[in-house]
Each structure stands twice: as C-alpha cells, then as structure tokens.
Amino acid sequence: MAGELNYLLQLFVSGLSVGSVYAVIGxxxxxxxxATKILNFAHGEILMIAAYFCLVLIETLHVHFLIxxxxxxxxxAVIGLMVERFIFRPMIGEPVFAVVxxxxxxxxxxxxxxxxxxxxxxxxxxxxxxxKPIVFSNVVVSYAHLWTFIISCSVMAIFFLFFKYSKVGIxxxxxxxxxxxxxxxxxxxxxxxxxxxxxxxxxxxxxxxxLANVMVMNLNLSFVAIKVFPAIIxxxxxxxxxxxxxxxxxxxxxxxxxxxxxxxxxxxxxxxAYILLFIILIVRPYGLFGTEEIERx
Amino acid sequence: MLKVNNIEVVYNxxxxxxxxxxxxxxxxxxxxxxxxxxAGKSTTIKAIAGILPLEDGEIEGGMIEFDGERIDxxxxxxxxxxxxxxxxxxxxxxxxxxxxENIKVGAYTRKDTKGIQSSLQKVYEYFPILKERxxxxxxxxxxxxxxxxxxxxxxxxxxxxxxxxxxxxxxAPIIVREIFNILKTINAGESTxxxxxxxxxxxxxxxxxxxxxxxxxxxxxxxxSEVLIEDRDVKEFYLGLTDDKKKKNFAHxxxxxxxxxxxx
Numbered sequence: 001m002a003g004e005l006n007y008l009l010q011l012f013v014s015g016l017s018v019g020s021v022y023a024v025i026g027x028x029x030x031x032x033x034x035a036t037k038i039l040n041f042a043h044g045e046i047l048m049i050a051a052y053f054c055l056v057l058i059e060t061l062h063v064h065f066l067i068x069x070x071x072x073x074x075x076x077a078v079i080g081l082m083v084e085r086f087i088f089r090p091m092i093g094e095p096v097f098a099v100v101x102x103x104x105x106x107x108x109x110x111x112x113x114x115x116x117x118x119x120x121x122x123x124x125x126x127x128x129x130x131x132k133p134i135v136f137s138n139v140v141v142s143y144a145h146l147w148t149f150i151i152s153c154s155v156m157a158i159f160f161l162f163f164k165y166s167k168v169g170i171x172x173x174x175x176x177x178x179x180x181x182x183x184x185x186x187x188x189x190x191x192x193x194x195x196x197x198x199x200x201x202x203x204x205x206x207x208x209x210x211l212a213n214v215m216v217m218n219l220n221l222s223f224v225a226i227k228v229f230p231a232i233i234x235x236x237x238x239x240x241x242x243x244x245x246x247x248x249x250x251x252x253x254x255x256x257x258x259x260x261x262x263x264x265x266x267x268x269x270x271x272x273a274y275i276l277l278f279i280i281l282i283v284r285p286y287g288l289f290g291t292e293e294i295e296r297x
Numbered sequence: 298m299l300k301v302n303n304i305e306v307v308y309n310x311x312x313x314x315x316x317x318x319x320x321x322x323x324x325x326x327x328x329x330x331x332x333x334x335x336a337g338k339s340t341t342i343k344a345i346a347g348i349l350p351l352e353d354g355e356i357e358g359g360m361i362e363f364d365g366e367r368i369d370x371x372x373x374x375x376x377x378x379x380x381x382x383x384x385x386x387x388x389x390x391x392x393x394x395x396x397x398e399n400i401k402v403g404a405y406t407r408k409d410t411k412g413i414q415s416s417l418q419k420v421y422e423y424f425p426i427l428k429e430r431x432x433x434x435x436x437x438x439x440x441x442x443x444x445x446x447x448x449x450x451x452x453x454x455x456x457x458x459x460x461x462x463x464x465x466x467x468x469a470p471i472i473v474r475e476i477f478n479i480l481k482t483i484n485a486g487e488s489t490x491x492x493x494x495x496x497x498x499x500x501x502x503x504x505x506x507x508x509x510x511x512x513x514x515x516x517x518x519x520x521x522s523e524v525l526i527e528d529r530d531v532k533e534f535y536l537g538l539t540d541d542k543k544k545k546n547f548a549h550x551x552x553x554x555x556x557x558x559x560x561x
Contacts, residue, residue, distance in 0.1 A: 167405065174391045174402045181389040183348050185376030186406035186454065 006138040011259040017145035017214075019251020020152030021144060024207045025225055026232040026243030027159055028200040034176040034238045035196040037096055041103040044225025045110035048202050050076050050208035051125065051221055052118045060124055062179070065128035070211060073202045080201025084194050107222070115219050125212035144213045155206055156244050163240060172196065176238075227254075230277035236287030245288065250276065298324045298490055299345070299381075299458055304359030304369070306337075306344050306351070306514075314340045316514040317359065322458060322492050327484055329493040329522075331535060332511035337388055338494040341511070342460050345492075346383045347546070349371040353406040363458070378406050382456035386463050388443040390450070392436025397428055399435050399446055403453030419487075420449040425480055441472035446475070452483065459483075460492040465500060473497070479505055498535035502526050510535075517559040530558060 009167045025047065032040045050072050057068040087106065091099045129143035163169040175192045177180040182189050204225075211224055231250040235242025258269035280288065299322040306315040313353055315337045316477040322328045339354070344356055368376055389546050391399050400420060404413045421428040426446045430438060435446055443466055461480075463471040483503050484491055495501035495518045502508055502522045508555070510518040510531070525531050532538045 167401070170394065170398050170401055171405055173394060173398075177391040178389060180348060180351060181385055181391065182402075183351060183373045184346060184377070184383045184385060184389070185402050185450075186374045187402070188372075188374050209431050 007259070008256075009139050011255050013139055013141055014145055015252030015255030016248060017149045018255060019231075020156075021207050021210050021224075021246035021247075022231045022251050024152045024155050024203055024210070025228040026235065026247050027240060028154070028203040028207070028241055029225075029228065029232050030238060030243045031172075031200045031203070034189050035172060035193055036088070036099075038099050038103065039237075041100065042083075042107040042202070043200070043204055044222035045107045045114070046079060047078070047204040047208035047211070047225055048074060048219065048222040049110065050205035051217060052114060053211040054205075055123060055125055055217065056118070061215055062146075070271045071210060073205045075206075076201040076205030077198040079285065080197040080199070081194055083201070084197035088197070089190070089193075111219055111222060120219065123217040124215050124257030127213045128170050129213065130189050142214075144208070148210045148214065149212060151161045151206065156204065156240075159203075159240060168195070191221060227273060230273040232287075234277055234280055234287055236289040239287070239289040242287055242289030298322055298364060300362040301341070301345065302362070304361060304386070305357045306340050306349065306354055307357050308354045308557065310355075313346070314354070318511065318514070318516050319359075320509050322490050324457075325484070325488045326507065327480075327488055327491040327493060329384050329495055329504045329505035330511055331495055331498050331506045331508060333496065336511040338511055339462055341551045342383060342462050342494055343491075344369070345376075346381065347371055347376045351385060353374060357508065374406065378439045379453055380457035382451040382453070382454045382459050384444075384451050384459065384464060385423070387466065388440070388447045390435040390438070390443050390446050392434065394435055395432050395436050396438070396446055400427065400450050400453055403450035406454060408457060412455070413512075414417040414503045416453050416455060420452050423452070423483065424449050441468055441476070442474075444468065444476055445479070448479070448483075452487070452489075456489055457490065458490045460494070461496050464493070465495060465497045473500055480504065487516055498531065512559075 006257065025043065027067070028043050029040060032038055032043075053075055054072040057063040058065060063071065083106070087102060088099065091102065102203060127144055129147055131143075133140045133142045134146065135141075142149065163173060166202060171185075171187045172192050172195065175187055175189045179189055182192075198244050207224075208221065217223075227250075228247070231246040232243050233245070233246075234249065235246025252273050253276055254269055257272040261268045261272075301320045302317065303317045303319050304315055305313065305317050307313055318337070318341065320328070320330065320341075330338055332339060338442065340349075340354070343352070343354065345361055345368075349355060356369050359369075360367055363376075363379055363381060366379070368381075369380065371379075372495050391402065394402070400417065403414065407413055426442055427446055427449050430442065438446060448459075448461075448464075464476055464480075468476070476560075477500050480491060480493075483489055484504075493501050494507060502525055508519065508522050508525045509516050510525070518528070520528070526536070
C-alpha cells in the first residue's frame with residue numbers, strides 16, 4: 001500500500017516538472033497569440049535550435065553553463081525579432097490563416113536546416129546538474145527535474161509580475177485588447193509586436209535548454225511544442241495563468257496515464273493529453289481560463 | 298493652437314470623405330464640430346490624431362498645424378507627445394484591463410513619475426467613482442463610467458487639446474449633463490482646449506464658444522455658438538425647433554417645405 005502511494009507521488013512529482021516546462025512553452029504561444037492572434041507553429045523549432053545552440057556553446061566553446069544559458073536567451077530573442085521583422089511584419093493586414101500557414105512552413109524548413117547544421121543523430125546534453133538524485137523520504141527527485149521546476153516557476157512568476165505591474169507589460173495587454181485605441185494612447189504598437197516575438201522566442205529558449213537536460217537531444221525535441229497545444233487550449237489561448245495551470249494539468253495527467261495505463265495500452269500516454277483536451281472543450285469551449293467576450297447586458 | 302487647413306481625406310484611394318475642410322481651435326477654447334452621421338466628423342478627428350493610415354485612409358491635401366508645427370505626417374505617438382489626446386467614439390476603454398491599468402496606460406508617453414502621480418490625483422478628484430472602481434475590469438463599468446474613465450485616462454497624458462468623439466453617444470440625458478459639466482470644469486481648471494464632435498447640438502453649443510457644421514465632408518457653416526443657436530436652419534435641422542420656438546411635432550412635418558439653404 002505504501003509502495004503504491006509512493007509510486008503515485010513519484011509520478012506526480014515528475015509530472016509537475018514536465019508540466020512546468022509545458023507551461024513555459026505555453027507562455028510563448030500565448031504571448032504571440034494575445035498580441036497578434038497568430039498561433040505560431042514554428043515555436044517548437046525555435047526551442048530546438050536554442051537547445052542545439054546552447055549545446056555547442058558548452059561542448060565546443062567550453063562556455064560556462066550559466067553564461068551559455070543567458071547567451072542562448074539573447075540569441076533566441078534576436079531570432080524572434082528577425083522572424084517578426086522580415087517574415088511577419090510584411091504580412092500585417094493579410095488574413096490570419098495565411099500567416100499561420102507561414103509559421104507552419106517555417107517550422108518544416110527549420111527542422112532539416114537544423115539537422116544539416118548540427119547533425120541528425122542523437123546527442124547528450126551535458127547536464128550541469130548533479131546526477132545523484134535527492135531522496136525525500138521515499139520519493140526520488142533528480143536535480144534536473146527539481147531545477148526545471150524551480151526555473152520554470154520563476155519564469156512564470158516574472159511574467160506574471162511583468163504583465164500585471166510593468167508599464168510595458170500593461171501596454172502589451174492594452175495593445176492586444178484594442179489596437180487602435182492603443183495607438184491613440186501613444187503606444188508604438190509595432191514595437192510591442194516585435195517585443196512579443198522576442199519574449200516568446202526567449203521563453204522557447206529557456207524551455208529548450210530545460211528539456212535538453214531531461215530528454216535525448218535530437219530533432220524530435222521540436223515536437224514537444226505540439227504536445228503543449230492541449231495545455232494552452234485547455235488553459236485558454238489568451239491567458240498566461242491558463243498556460244501555467246493547463247501545462248501543469250497536462251504534465252501530471254500525462255505522466256499518471258503513462259505510469260498506470262501504458263502497460264496495458266502502450267502509446268496511450270502520447271494521446272492522453274488530447275483526450276483530456278477533447279473532454280474539457282466539450283464542457284468549456286473557450287478553455288478553463290480563456291476570456292469569454294465581456295458583454296454587459 | 299490647432300489649425301486645420303483645407304484638408305482632403307480619401308479612404309481606399311477612392312472614397313472622398315473630407316472635401317477640404319478648415320477649422321481652428323484657439324488655446325483654452327471649447328470648439329464644437331456638429332454634423333449628422335457620415336458627415337466626416339470622426340474622420341476629421343482621426344486625421345488630426347494621425348491614425349488614418351491604420352484604416353486605409355490618407356490625407357491627400359491641405360495641412361494640419363499644432364502650435365505652429367505641421368503634424369499631418371506625424372505618427373500617432375508623436376502627436377500624443379505634442380499634447381493632443383483623443384477620447385474615441387464609443388468610449389474606447391480597454392475592457393480587459395482594470396480601471397487603474399486603463400488610467401496608467403494614459404500616461405504611457407510620460408516619464409516624469411512625480412507629474413504622473415499628481416495627474417492621477419487630479420483624475421481621481423474629477424472622477425471619484427474611478428477611485429472606487431480602481432481594481433474592477435473596465436469592461437464591466439456602466440456606459441457613463443466608461444466615458445468618465447476615457448476622459449480621465451486622456452487627462453493622464455496632460456493634453457493641451459482634448460478631442461472628444463461624440464461623448465454623449467448612448468448616455469442618459471442626466472449623465473450627459475454631468476459629463477459636460479465636468480468637461481467645462483476641466484477646460485477651466487487645466488486650461489485644456491477641447492474639440493467636441495457631436496450630434497447632440499444642444500448640449501454641445503451650450504458649452505462651446507464657437508461651432509462648425511459639417512455636411513458631406515464640407516464645412517457648411519461656422520459661427521459663434523450664440524449665433525448658431527439663433528440660426529433658423531440650425532434651429533430646425535439640429536435643434537428640432539420651429540420658428541415659433543415650439544418643439545417640433547413630427548405629425549406636422551412637411552419635409553419638402555423647407556430645405557437647407559446651403560445645399561442649393
């Protein structure tokens with residue numbers, strides 16, 4: 001009985017860790033969606049490129065992990081800015097569908113390109129965290145998972161405060177809310193868009209490095225972002241808090257299903273998130289925290 | 298202070314919305330621009346605020362001057378910084394931001410923390426209700442409160458000129474009176490000039506010193522408010538009064554009887 005409970009706790013803890021990374025990836029989707037109504041399918045590829053970039057910095061150039069981490073964030077932000085400036089700025093005013101197709105195309109192009117530069121094989125990310133796990137009474141937690149959770153939660157907290165209290169954060173929400181009025185307030189909405197892409201790409205960078213620590217590194221890293229779709233749709237596409245909670249729910253749910261049902265139905269883990277999403281959307285079509293249009297009657 | 302000189306505005310390269318209009322707003326004055334639906338009132342405001350390009354509109358001719366500087370090719374951002382603030386039609390609050398956040402956004406172009414604080418105090422003095430509702434979502438305010446929020450938010454940029462696009466739209470007469478009284482107080486207290494775009498000629502002419510009448514993208518008449526109020530055509534077509542100063546009875550209207558003189 002005690003063993004059963006421990007197993008459950010164990011799954012729960014690793015689920016939280018995975019879920020927190022999902023949440024960070026989710027923020028990236030939400031920030032861009034909120035500002036521009038574009039669902040960025042190339043988000044996973046930016047995440048993957050970030051992981052490779054960081055790996056090269058550490059392995060080949062022997063940069064300290066922390067510095068490599070920061071450099072990667074800067075690098076991602078620049079990618080985000082360039083993608084916005086050269087690909088999406090010219091598309092302002094075009095149908096959203098066309099723009100979303102471009103992000104899909106971008107993701108298809110970026111994957112083999114990354115392979116050509118960094119190789120298609122599996123790599124090991126040199127984890128900066130101690131290999132020996134920590135043992136809390138009967139639950140075993142690896143340092144990688146623990147740090148993943150801590151870093152993800154800090155990122156979420158920073159973003160929450162940024163959007164709630166900072167001038168630029170509030171302006172970003174204002175621009176997402178009513179663009180023309182935002183112009184009238186003297187907000188440079190175009191700069192806000194660029195900033196959204198830079199921020200989203202930087203969060204993808206964080207997520208990429210964290211994932212590389214706990215997964216095998218290859219081009220499939222980018223598919224993790226697809227798994228985040230259920231999480232953000234569950235949370236509501238335009239809600240940061242929703243991304244957090246959606247990410248955690250999906251992470252835990254998926255791990256639990258994997259731990260208990262994969263023995264009988266192999267592969268169920270991979271689709272479990274979508275099944276949960278399906279059920280929740282029937283009940284709440286705008287997600288758990290997505291905004292219903294405010295309407296006064 | 299504000300000089301609009303013979304501007305022409307075209308939408309989508311073909312639709313001529315303003316056919317050369319000129320108007321002036323002197324410092325500290327309240328000026329009103331009257332006109333029916335589709336006359337070009339909102340377009341005039343958008344042209345001055347510099348947001349026409351966002352709606353596929355363009356100023357094709359003429360020029361707009363503010364404090365002696367040309368502003369017709371400036372970005373909306375620069376125009377706000379120069380001291381022109383717009384209270385858009387239908388209030389234009391950010392519904393998903395709280396009242397406090399809405400007000401904060403109004404000071405976006407300013408950097409002087411102390412000045413912003415004192416502006417905030419002023420806004421709360423003019424509109425105590427906003428302080429009460431500080432942490433509520435703006436989308437859930439009543440129409441009158443949203444209008445107050447929009448005016449308060451505009452004050453946060455410390456404007457020299459406020460342009461209001463139909464502030465009386467969809468509000469009960471008693472609320473309209475309240476809002477216009479506050480506008481008068483703001484005009485006197487902050488020496489802010491006001492350009493008031495309205496369909497409600499009666500309330501507008503009441504607080505304005507000078508009025509312009511816009512029809513089909515042209516200024517058809519302009520005069521001091523006292524003169525406009527007494528004008529026969531304005532009385533009939535904008536105030537709904539007949540010659541004997543009685544309210545018009547719709548049962549007895551004969552449209553063909555009197556035409557607007559300025560159209561023929």
